[in-house]
Amino acid sequence: MHLICPECRTDGVTGSWSFLTGQYRCSNCGYVGSFVIEMDDENYQKYREEQQDSKSED
16 A cells, blocks of 8 residues: 655655554655545556656656
8 A cells, every 4th residue: 555645746655653643744745634645556556657657748
């Protein structure tokens, strides 16, 4: 399972840092919150490919 930050759209979420509050933290942008995007391996791979394609078009 991959955790994606809803702010910067990277996989920098390190996991729940507080079991009682269910908060997550992104090491890339500093986002702290209870909402993250969860993806399985197959969908994560597709997501990464789409990100690569959009960067190459810019």
